[in-house]
Amino acid sequence: MTLLADRPVRTPAPAAPRCRKRPILPYLLIAPTVLATAYLLLYPLIRNVIISLQEFGLPQLVRGDAEFVGLANYAEVLADAEFWGVVRRTLWFTALNVVLIMVLSTLVSLLLIRLGKWLRLLVMGGLVLTWATPIIAATTVFQWLFQSRLGVVNWALTALGFEQYRDYTWFADGEATFGILVTLIVWQSIPFAALSLYAAMITVPQELYEAARIDGAGAWRVFSTITFPMLKAMFGLITCLEVIWVVKAFVQIWVISQGGPGQATTTLPVYAFQVAQSLQRYDLGAAVSMLMVVLLVLALTAYFRQLYRQEREV
Amino acid sequence: MSRVARTVAALVVFVISVFPVYWMVLTAFKPTRDIQSATPTFLPMNITFEHFGTAIAAKGFFSFWRNSLLVAGGAVLLALGVALLAAFAVARLQWKGRRAFVLMVFIAQMTPWEALLIPIYVIARDTGMLDTLWMLTLVYFMITLPFTIVTLRGFLAAIPVDLEEAAQVDGCSRGQAFRKVVFPLLAPGLLATSLFGFITAWNEFAFANVLIIKNQDDRTLPVWLSSFNNTFGTDWGATMAASTLFMLPVLLIFLVLQGRVTTGIVGGAVKG
Numbered sequence: 001m002t003l004l005a006d007r008p009v010r011t012p013a014p015a016a017p018r019c020r021k022r023p024i025l026p027y028l029l030i031a032p033t034v035l036a037t038a039y040l041l042l043y044p045l046i047r048n049v050i051i052s053l054q055e056f057g058l059p060q061l062v063r064g065d066a067e068f069v070g071l072a073n074y075a076e077v078l079a080d081a082e083f084w085g086v087v088r089r090t091l092w093f094t095a096l097n098v099v100l101i102m103v104l105s106t107l108v109s110l111l112l113i114r115l116g117k118w119l120r121l122l123v124m125g126g127l128v129l130t131w132a133t134p135i136i137a138a139t140t141v142f143q144w145l146f147q148s149r150l151g152v153v154n155w156a157l158t159a160l161g162f163e164q165y166r167d168y169t170w171f172a173d174g175e176a177t178f179g180i181l182v183t184l185i186v187w188q189s190i191p192f193a194a195l196s197l198y199a200a201m202i203t204v205p206q207e208l209y210e211a212a213r214i215d216g217a218g219a220w221r222v223f224s225t226i227t228f229p230m231l232k233a234m235f236g237l238i239t240c241l242e243v244i245w246v247v248k249a250f251v252q253i254w255v256i257s258q259g260g261p262g263q264a265t266t267t268l269p270v271y272a273f274q275v276a277q278s279l280q281r282y283d284l285g286a287a288v289s290m291l292m293v294v295l296l297v298l299a300l301t302a303y304f305r306q307l308y309r310q311e312r313e314v
Numbered sequence: 315m316s317r318v319a320r321t322v323a324a325l326v327v328f329v330i331s332v333f334p335v336y337w338m339v340l341t342a343f344k345p346t347r348d349i350q351s352a353t354p355t356f357l358p359m360n361i362t363f364e365h366f367g368t369a370i371a372a373k374g375f376f377s378f379w380r381n382s383l384l385v386a387g388g389a390v391l392l393a394l395g396v397a398l399l400a401a402f403a404v405a406r407l408q409w410k411g412r413r414a415f416v417l418m419v420f421i422a423q424m425t426p427w428e429a430l431l432i433p434i435y436v437i438a439r440d441t442g443m444l445d446t447l448w449m450l451t452l453v454y455f456m457i458t459l460p461f462t463i464v465t466l467r468g469f470l471a472a473i474p475v476d477l478e479e480a481a482q483v484d485g486c487s488r489g490q491a492f493r494k495v496v497f498p499l500l501a502p503g504l505l506a507t508s509l510f511g512f513i514t515a516w517n518e519f520a521f522a523n524v525l526i527i528k529n530q531d532d533r534t535l536p537v538w539l540s541s542f543n544n545t546f547g548t549d550w551g552a553t554m555a556a557s558t559l560f561m562l563p564v565l566l567i568f569l570v571l572q573g574r575v576t577t578g579i580v581g582g583a584v585k586g
Contacts, residue, residue, distance in 0.1 A: 029403035126331035
């Protein structure tokens with residue numbers, strides 16, 4: 001009875017029910033997404049922040065009685081010279097990779113534009129094949145390519161007269177391993193960047209190029225005065241994406257070298273994982289990964305800015 | 315740049331792109347004595363299936379294959395179902411908070427999952443989900459979900475609303491209009507999206523490595539393959555055969571997707 005009596009009071013206008021029924025649907029439709037994101041993404045992120053503010057080692061993991069220690073973990077990480085070494089290495093690793101990726105991808109995309117149909121399809125097919133190669137398959141193959149005794153790279157270098165590479169153990173040397181990882185990541189990243197840049201370049205009106213050529217502009221001048229300025233947003237977008245991908249590259253490094261030999265290939269994500277996994281200092285690992293997130297957020301902000309600019313231009 | 319220089323450059327790019335994969339497949343088919351010869355052969359002279367036999371006969375190969383399939387398949391189906399609802403809401407309905415939701419999805423898509431290895435490990439441990447394929451499925455579901463929403467939204471937006479409205483004018487309910495008119499047009503998009511999601515989950519290593527520890531039979535292919543040193547020692551033929559078998563589904567998916575992504579979406583619907 002009370003229910004019935006309440007009803008007219010709670011529905012404001014007779015026309016309302018039809019309008020009110022509609023707006024609920026979208027929220028029901030997104031509810032699963034929102035719930036999943038809250039539990040599987042937001043909660044782990046918050047949990048990471050919490051762990052980084054606690055004393056959280058193996059005993060706490062087992063007993064579940066971690067205590068808050070404020071910013072002590074961050075202080076410990078930031079006071080550690082090793083951490084700053086890792087940060088420097090990560091920045092150097094990222095800069096080297098991204099510059100190589102962008103320069104080589106630009107060259108490949110400029111090449112693609114100038115190729116005839118069949119050669120272009122051939123090169124694009126090759127790029128797609130590289131793109132399709134799973135990271136783990138690629139790491140396994142690279143280990144085989146650079147194998148000391150039977151590896152084809154050592155064979156080729158020796159055949160070319162570099163006698164010092166006979167049975168050379170690449171993975172025992174820090175700089176050599178670093179170089180292999182850069183090669184691997186650049187090799188894997190070029191297809192996406194080159195094909196995206198190529199797709200953007202074919203949108204530049206041909207008349208502009210023709211006009212420039214009539215004016216006697218060389219290839220570099222055409223690129224620096226027409227192609228690059230017109231596709232600045234696209235270049236920015238891809239650079240940001242590559243920065244993000246390289247900074248968080250974990251699997252390649254972990255599988256090939258686990259950050260070694262020594263610390264030669266330990267970048268931030270590898271370091272965070274090492275600290276947590278091998279030292280079982282989950283608190284410090286969480287703190288390091290939060291610092292990495294901060295670094296990535298900076299890159300991400302730049303990315304979203306570019307994305308916004310790009311959307312406006314299109 | 316002259317024509318010859320361009321051709322040479324193109325061939326160099328092609329060879330560098332293809333060589334590692336070519337070398338993998340070639341090694342997988344080479345007899346052991348050719349693999350171990352001082353001078354490598356660059357063309358398939360003698361072909362053997364021996365290494366594939368070794369890889370398949372390796373302990374647990376089929377259960378790892380099955381685990382990978384279950385986890386990737388489960389994650390993709392889950393993501394597809396959840397994403398279809400959200401994509402419909404975003405592409406077809408007007409509601410408050412839509413822009414915020416889209417922004418959330420874009421941000422979620424850029425999640426640095428590598429930074430969440432530790433908390434997810436701790437959460438899995440606390441909830442007794444460690445060493446279960448369920449946990450891995452959930453994580454992969456979440457990794458592929460934002461991307462699935464974004465792509466499906468794109469595919470949905472490409473299908474003219476007029477088609478749906480025309481169906482509704484002809485007496486279909488909104489649900490029927492979606493099922494009978496939009497869904498068939500969306501099918502190629504669903505296929506493409508789910509296959510890309512499948513590849514992501516199929517290839518994932520970091521979480522599979524952290525979340526499946528004790529129960530080694532529950533490992534997935536990438537983790538197993540990364541520990542080939544323990545399985546095959548220095549048997550590079552078998553290792554490359556295992557890599558090839560691991561890459562095969564991904565390659566097939568790429569071949570299927572060639573063309574199917576773009577053609578067929580609206581092609582048949584709004585011609586003439």
